[in-house]
Amino acid sequence: MFRLFLTLLLLLLPLASQASEGEFFLTAKPAEQARLLETWAAQPDAGRLALLENLRQGRIGEGDTRKLRLNNRLRGLIDNALASHQLLSEQSDTRLAAASQLQKSAQPAQMAFLDQRFAAETDPAVHAALALALANLQLGASEPAVRLAAVRLLGETGDPLARTRLEALLQPDGETDAAVRTAAETSLAQVQRKLLIGELLGQAFSGLSLGSILLLAALGLAITFGLLGVINMAHGEMLMLGAYSTYMVQVLLQRYAPGAIEFYPLIALPVAFAVSAGVGMALERTVIRHLYGRPLETLLATWGISLILIQAVRLLFGAQNVEVSNPAWLSGGVQLLPNLVLPYNRIVIIGFALAVVLLTWLLLNRTRLGLNVRAVTQNRNMAACCGVSTGRVDMLAFGLGSGIAGLGGVALSQVGNVGPDLGQSYIIDSFLVVVLGGVGQLAGTLWAAFGLGIANKLLEPQIGAVLGKILILALIILFIQKRPQGLFALKGRVID
């Protein structure tokens, strides 16, 4: 309480001395206000910081109710002046943010001040950011040598802003000096190359993240398809059930254990797995079991199940999307390049998908159940003769496949919308993954999922999402001409 009071006092203290400036600003005409702000930006004074922060919120002082009329130009000038003042701050991240703001908005009048701060700056990141801001200004300098140095400096960065500056410089009525012009052209090419790398990396990354979702969706599908020879059209709804389980866990935790809300995705994982696996096993027991040897009928029956599940969820939770929020540790991202930010939630999902693949591989190759699953996949009758309880293996494998889809639903709820139709939008892509990757092979599913995901995202900006999808479909049809069994086929001599 005392500290709060002290902070308030500290905030009010400079206000008292600067009150006259605030009053003056309030009564001035817009043109005068702009001139005032420009002067303040060029000659910052630590005492004026509070006033500028208040101005930014549309008032001249804490508790002052008089309304300030601001247009967009004045707002921009206020931001600029505020950034200028913030450069005097003690915190290096405040200075960094201010320097990035100044890269966009600094005016020639601020050059002297920026030069002085540039010389005094000790933090390397802020130093680099200030160098850029200075270079932006120096582009307008009268000596060609200064401009040349600035142009070269801009070429070193991979900032989207540097590109616009250089392009403006290269306009026919822009730069007159031939040397500077050539240097600007080289720098522009450099910047563009860096930006292109950033863009491509960004697309590849979102492709990886789409691929990891597809992987989680297709993994279970591939296992059950390999084992039973049936495509489960209700598989997408297992994703949906997983996502809705996440939502339920979030709601319940909010209500009964708000302390644990940060970790609700982790708690949702086993819940979603159990729900989806349970529903999957129940389906196998009641419906799919009776349709063995009739794959096309199974297709229709499972479609019927998916209709029922979708409608049930729609009646229970409503047809609107429900809100699943990211916990704090999944929000934000890591900035690698000026135009490349990798969101944490997507990084975590890629890692999670790979971990699930690893666990599935271990389960299939290092446990008794996995041995049985592989045996039944290869030759059902022979496995039954050797004493494998094929019915039980079918049920457990179906549960496993559905459970993995449920885990995929948890992952999906962190990056996309959660609604009753969620499964439908991913199911066709995951079918294509299974078609492309071949049956019963984890490696095939892995490559196909990431391949499809990356191809989708790389094609999207070039020719549009829809044409990209159609092109990919055509490519898959052509690919199957070459290898009808998918990328990785089990070798065998089975023929019907």
Add this chain to the structure above:
Amino acid sequence: MNQPLIVTASQKAGPRLTLALGAAVTLVLLALPLLSMLPEGHALQVSAYTLTLVGKVLCYAIVALALDLVWGYAGLLSLGHGLFFALGGYAMGMYLMRQAAGDGLPAFMTFLSWNELPWYWAGTQHFAWALCLVVLAPGLLALVFGWFAFRSRIKGVYFSIMTQALTFAAMLLFFRNETGFGGNNGFTSFRTILGHDVAAPGTRAVLFLLTVLLLLGSLYLCWRLTRSKVGRLLTAVRDAENRLMFCGYDPRGFKLLVWVLSAVLCGLAGALYVPQVGIINPGEMSPTNSIEAAVWVALGGRGTLLGPLLGAGLVNGMKSWFTVAFPEYWLFFLGALFIIVTLYLPKGVVGLVKKRSQP
């Protein structure tokens, strides 16, 4: 077991009664448009709504028949027949839009501020070319897709999935405004067809009659086809394709023939559907619609010619009743229908009748 009267009766009387019933239904269908021409308030007058509804169901019945041809006889379950249906519908819709627009551009293009028609709209103001498109668009697409698919011997669930992906991709394509087919809204607000008002009772009656005739024609065609040697080969493809190949036949040509024929039938049905219903939009291409067609066939009975017609009539009749009475529960019912039919009625309603009549 409590059976519908008609089932019990047909068991007792056998094929002769089926034939008689079929003839009666045909007569009623032929009489419907005439009854719709009766003056308002007459006891036997059929409303325009009923006529449109029955006409719609008849178009669906043709789709069911076409699907049965490839699924019931050749064993290729297509989950993309809605695409061919919609393509036929769009081809006819292009003509209707040009009619409605007169010399100008169709309204949706004016909204997009386009100045000229895209090249694929060329010639669509002529009814004859529109009719050619109705056959060519689904036919050529089916030919190309089928040629590639059958060449690499894609069959079973793989084939189903590829067809589903095909119709899904096409739906996304048609949803775009830039594709030039009206985007989300599709084609609607038609005015005239061949100079006659689309909504006039006379035009409706003629369109309805044409639908009935197309249905009878396709039924006859399918009947002749399945009774011929080609039909028996198709059944062999369904039951044991490898053995057929060992006997020296190349199944690809036969599959391609029946696949393209089926697609063209769907296109024709779509072309008759659009002027009667008055709208076509990309929703018709959604995988849901195509897969629903499969349940019509499954409910009626695969591998029979009358079954799909019966199934299409039953499911669509129930749909129009359910969506009014219990809109929330229709999907539950449809889902349950999918499961029950596949689990307990593998041969459909027709199979049920046949089994009962041969104790």
